[in-house]
Amino acid sequence: MSLIQVMNLVKTYHGGGETVRAVDGVSLGIDIGEFVAITGTSGSGKSTLLTMLGGLNEPASGRISVDEIDIYRLSAEQRADFRKEYIGFVFQAFHLLPYLNVLENVMIPLAISRLSAAAKKEKAMLLLEKVGLHDKALRLPNELSGGEQERVAIARALVNDPPIILADEPTGNLDSATSGMVMELFSRLNKEGQTVVMVTHDEQNLSYATRQINLKDGRLSGGCQAAAV
Amino acid sequence: MFFLLAGLLIAVSTVVLLMSMGQTMNEDIANKLDEYGANILIVPRSDELSLSYGGMAVSGVSFDVTPLRQDDVAKIREIKNRDNIKIISPKLLNVAEVEQTKVMVVGVHFKEEISLKKWWSIIGDVPEKEDEALIGVDVKRKLQLGLGQIVLINGTPFRVSGILNESGSQDDQLVFIDLERAQRLFNKGSEISLIEVAALCYDCPIEDIVAQTSDKLPGARVTAIQQTIKSKMKSIHQFERFSLGISVIILFVAILIVFTTMSASVNERKKEIGIFRAMGYRQSHIMQIILQEAFFLSTLAGLAGYFLGVSVSGYAGSWIGADQVNVHIDSTIMGLSLLISVVIGLGASFYPAIKAARLDPTVSLQSL
Ligand SMILES: Nc1ncnc2c1ncn2[C@@H]1O[C@H](COP(=O)(O)OP(=O)(O)OP(=O)(O)O)[C@@H](O)[C@H]1O
Ligand SMILES: [Mg+2]
Numbered sequence: 001m002s003l004i005q006v007m008n009l010v011k012t013y014h015g016g017g018e019t020v021r022a023v024d025g026v027s028l029g030i031d032i033g034e035f036v037a038i039t040g041t042s043g044s045g046k047s048t049l050l051t052m053l054g055g056l057n058e059p060a061s062g063r064i065s066v067d068e069i070d071i072y073r074l075s076a077e078q079r080a081d082f083r084k085e086y087i088g089f090v091f092q093a094f095h096l097l098p099y100l101n102v103l104e105n106v107m108i109p110l111a112i113s114r115l116s117a118a119a120k121k122e123k124a125m126l127l128l129e130k131v132g133l134h135d136k137a138l139r140l141p142n143e144l145s146g147g148e149q150e151r152v153a154i155a156r157a158l159v160n161d162p163p164i165i166l167a168d169e170p171t172g173n174l175d176s177a178t179s180g181m182v183m184e185l186f187s188r189l190n191k192e193g194q195t196v197v198m199v200t201h202d203e204q205n206l207s208y209a210t211r212q213i214n215l216k217d218g219r220l221s222g223g224c225q226a227a228a229v
Numbered sequence: 230m231f232f233l234l235a236g237l238l239i240a241v242s243t244v245v246l247l248m249s250m251g252q253t254m255n256e257d258i259a260n261k262l263d264e265y266g267a268n269i270l271i272v273p274r275s276d277e278l279s280l281s282y283g284g285m286a287v288s289g290v291s292f293d294v295t296p297l298r299q300d301d302v303a304k305i306r307e308i309k310n311r312d313n314i315k316i317i318s319p320k321l322l323n324v325a326e327v328e329q330t331k332v333m334v335v336g337v338h339f340k341e342e343i344s345l346k347k348w349w350s351i352i353g354d355v356p357e358k359e360d361e362a363l364i365g366v367d368v369k370r371k372l373q374l375g376l377g378q379i380v381l382i383n384g385t386p387f388r389v390s391g392i393l394n395e396s397g398s399q400d401d402q403l404v405f406i407d408l409e410r411a412q413r414l415f416n417k418g419s420e421i422s423l424i425e426v427a428a429l430c431y432d433c434p435i436e437d438i439v440a441q442t443s444d445k446l447p448g449a450r451v452t453a454i455q456q457t458i459k460s461k462m463k464s465i466h467q468f469e470r471f472s473l474g475i476s477v478i479i480l481f482v483a484i485l486i487v488f489t490t491m492s493a494s495v496n497e498r499k500k501e502i503g504i505f506r507a508m509g510y511r512q513s514h515i516m517q518i519i520l521q522e523a524f525f526l527s528t529l530a531g532l533a534g535y536f537l538g539v540s541v542s543g544y545a546g547s548w549i550g551a552d553q554v555n556v557h558i559d560s561t562i563m564g565l566s567l568l569i570s571v572v573i574g575l576g577a578s579f580y581p582a583i584k585a586a587r588l589d590p591t592v593s594l595q596s597l
Contacts, residue, residue: 056507057591077511084509091594095504109508160509 001068002029003163003195004053009062011048011218022048023059024218030197032163035190037206038199040215046199047168049215053197054087054166055079066164084109088157090167094149096141096156102128103137106156113160127155131185147178154185158194165189167198171205183208230494230526236486237530237574238537240479241566245538246545247472248562253546254465267318267345267425267454269439271305273297274450295448299419305426308441316427318345321408323415323422325383328372334382334404336411339363345427346400352376353391359410361390365401382406385414480573487577491523495585502585503593512586519582520575527574531567538566 011023023045030036038046051057052064055071064071071082096105106124115123128134131151133144141149150170157165167186171179179202187208190196198209206212214221273296302319305311321336339355353376356363362382364374369392374380378389382404393400412418428438435453443451495502502515539558 051591054507077513080506080509080511080514082509083507087507087509089507095500095594097501097504108505112510112514156508 003032003067004030004197005063005065006053007063009049009052009064010060011045011052011057012060021218023052025062026215026218026220027062028213028220030195032195033190033193035187035196035208035210036198037209037212038197038215039201039206039212044215045218046215048218050166050168050197050199053164054089055083084112084160086162086164088160088162088165090150090153090157090165090170092169092172094141094146094153094173096149096152098141101138101140102133102144102152105141105152106159108156109160124155124159127159128152130158131155145178146174147181150174150178150182151185154182154189158189163195165194165196165198167196169199169201171200171202176204179204230490233487233490233523233574234526234530236483236490237527237570238534240483240486240573241531241534241570242538242541243479244476244569245535245562245566246542247476248565249539249542249559250545251465251469251472252559253542254468258461258465267316267427268435269426269428269442269451269453271297271301271424271426271442271446271449271451272422274448296417297421297424297446297449299421301421301446301449302424304445305424305442308438308445310428310438310441313428313438314426315429316341316345316425318342318425318427319408319421319423320425321411321415321417321420321422323411323417325404325415327368327380327382327404330372332368332372332404333402334406334411334414336408337405338408339405342405345425349396349400350394351391352394353389356390356405356407358388358390359407360385360387361406362387363391363393363405364389365393365403366395367401368404383414480569483573484577487523487527487574488581491519491578491581492584495519495581495588498585499588499593502588503590506588506590507594515586515588516582519585520578523574523578523582524571527570528567530574531570532563534570535563535566 006026006028009023009026010021013020013022026049038049040046048057052059053066055064055066055074058072066082066086069082071079074082097108100108103121103124106127107120110120110123113120125134125137128137131154133148133151133155136144136148141152144152150173154165154167154170157167165186170186171182174182183205186196186198190208190210198205200206297319299319302317305314305317308314318338318341320342323334323336324331325334326332327334339357343349343355351363354361362380364380368374372380374389374392376389376392379386380389381387387406393405395401406414408421412420426442428435439451439453443449505515505518506512
């Protein structure tokens with residue numbers, strides 16, 4: 001049984017009088033420890049699929065179960081709890097809060113957990129160490145380079161120990177050298193057992209992935225589709 | 230956020246200012262109340278209608294009247310609102326022969342009479358001994374009397390210890406002696422012609438005191454004297470009503486300010502809220518964050534607004550001409566302004582908070 005199972009997933013958007021089928025009947029399975037790269041042209045539905053996997057975006061039809069939980073049959077509040085438990089998001093635009101320092105940014109997901117203040121701090125520092133930024137814990141995000149900011153975002157995604165990391169073009173804003181460093185980090189995490197699903201445009205990144213899924217007009221294309229279901 | 234803080238602060242301080250100004254005016258008038266003299270008059274009940282002010286014209290004329298007695302004075306002290314009664318001044322009026330002229334002699338308790346008639350100005354001394362008299366300026370002129378002189382009242386000698394300066398009232402034509410002495414002099418026993426009462430009554434209707442006194446003294450006619458104090462109190466009540474109206478408007482404006490500021494803040498922080506939601510924050514967590522912020526800001530604004538209002542009212546009090554401005558920390562008003570501020574802050578933030586909680590995180594984050 002796969003960690004993530006997607007069955008016949010459809011997402012439609014209505015705008016300007018027409019209906020867009022952003023994701024159009026996707027079925028796939030992702031196992032624990034996989035590093036899946038989602039590729040496809042712009043507008044092919046990659047981000048839409050990723051947010052749906054993370055329980056952020058309700059599908060029009062179809063089903064996603066994670067760890068055998070049918071996540072869109074949960075209530076909105078239960079789904080928030082699911083995200084906290086299972087999902088770490090990494091955004092292309094980093095989405096760090098500019099008025100919080102690095103450590104505080106990493107601690108955001110912990111704010112709603114029951115850990116003691118000291119334990120939260122310890123946990124966040126541990127993650128910062130993992131991404132090699134523990135000596136910059138008290139800096140503000142704008143005092144960091146783009147690659148460093150992305151690593152803070154990765155530490156933040158990992159701080160709750162989620163089994164799944166969902167990343168949407170994490171290297172989209174980075175030059176190729178920095179990009180390589182960030183990909184090395186993902187690869188290392190994956191080798192430690194972390195399941196990673198990453199949307200990427202970058203050919204260079206594909207070599208780190210264990211599997212590639214290509215989307216075209218909201219549908220899977222290429223030979224590997226639905227193989228693991 | 231600055232506008233929210235400033236808006237609430239100004240609103241709360243204005244309301245506090247208006248409240249404490251009303252309070253100052255009330256306290257001021259309470260302090261000045263006894264300067265206005267008696268506001269209740271008690272005379273024996275009579276079938277005649279001719280009782281004019283003070284009932285002085287009828288003294289000794291009405292025969293079918295049960296006179297008031299000394300112990301009636303004590304009964305007034307037993308009414309429910311007795312704490313509002315400041316001065317009770319019983320009087321005996323009698324026409325007497327003074328140096329071959331008929332003059333109205335009034336027996337009074339000088340201590341009460343003096344405090345009742347703050348406007349009196351006396352040359353010489355207030356009588357202290359029983360055989361001393363205080364005479365009105367008209368009496369002095371007519372009988373050509375001077376300080377220290379001895380006068381015969383119904384044949385009994387009295388020493389003129391003081392002369393009342395022109396007061397423009399009936400008092401100018403009267404001779405005042407001690408009440409008990411007068412009762413003996415005129416063989417009146419413990420009889421009293423009338424009682425003047427000064428009731429301090431800025432927070433209770435004077436009619437209540439009149440009614441309560443009537444109950445205690447069934448044989449007497451108790452009337453409230455219309456006075457300047459009443460119109461002054463009326464203007465204070467008008468001011469209070471006006472303040473209430475202004476306060477309601479100001480608080481309404483404050484609600485709008487909080488609402489728009491909070492809504493704008495939620496709009497600005499859509500992305501932040503989206504991030505929180507993606508990280509597993511529940512809708513209720515988002516509401517909690519917004520409302521906590523509103524609570525913190527409105528508590529701050531409530532406290533600061535209270536102190537600002539109190540300190541401004543210190544100046545405003547002297548500006549409206551109150552003699553005595555008591556700027557004091559009133560914990561009730563402080564609690565009230567905190568409460569108002571927090572209720573407005575939380576109340577007006579509630580809808581923006583719900584809106585924030587229901588934001589669609591994918592839309593907020595757009596480019597994930
Ligand atoms: N909130 C939305 N409202 C309406 N249409 C949307 C919305 N989000 C996405 N779409 C549409 O759905 C389709 C898929 O969008 P999506 O963002 O998933 O593409 P993508 O593969 O991530 O593209 P890119 O590589 O440019 O990020 C597009 O046609 C897009 O215009
Ligand atoms: Mg995208």
